[in-house]
Amino acid sequence: xxxxxxxxxxxxxxxxxxxxxxxxxxxxxxxxxxxxxxxxxxxxxxxxxxxxxxxxxxxxxxxxxxxxxxxxxxxxxxxxxxxxxxxxxxxxxxxxxxxxxxxxxxxxxxxxxxxxxxxxxx
Numbered sequence: 001x002x003x004x005x006x007x008x009x010x011x012x013x014x015x016x017x018x019x020x021x022x023x024x025x026x027x028x029x030x031x032x033x034x035x036x037x038x039x040x041x042x043x044x045x046x047x048x049x050x051x052x053x054x055x056x057x058x059x060x061x062x063x064x065x066x067x068x069x070x071x072x073x074x075x076x077x078x079x080x081x082x083x084x085x086x087x088x089x090x091x092x093x094x095x096x097x098x099x100x101x102x103x104x105x106x107x108x109x110x111x112x113x114x115x116x117x118x119x120x121x122x
Contacts, residue, residue, distance in 0.1 A: 009045045012038050043076050050106060067096070067103040076106070077113065087112075 016038050019031050050066040070088065074081045085102065088095035093112050094105040 005045055005048055009042065009049075012042050012045070016042075039078075046076065047106070047110065065108070066106040068106050070102050070104065073104055073106065073109060077109070084109075 016035065019035055019038075022028075022031070068076070070081050070084045073079070073084050077084075084093070084104070087093045088102050088104055094108045095102050097103075
């Protein structure tokens with residue numbers, strides 16, 4: 001992540017904290033829309049951070065995919081846990097089992113969500 005992306009991430013987190021700290025009596029309807037937009041922007045920046053972390057963790061210079069749990073993927077994408085689980089079990093998205101957990105390749109999930117069934121290579 002660049003320093004500009006880090007600064008943007010911190011500003012977004014600060015604004016999210018400010019909004020969520022309002023009491024019920026101070027809550028304004030437009031906060032809901034703003035929080036949704038903030039979450040979308042934070043998710044984009046999280047992907048950039050994950051990709052940087054994956055590249056930095058590889059000694060050989062090869063890309064290391066970001067494998068996350070279905071719960072984490074649900075939080076990051078807004079899709080339900082059950083929908084992601086069905087997609088993983090049907091083979092629509094790349095996944096592996098780690099004990100009782102299912103891990104998915106986050107970058108490939110984003111590709112699939114961007115391109116759909118036609119363009120994604122899973």
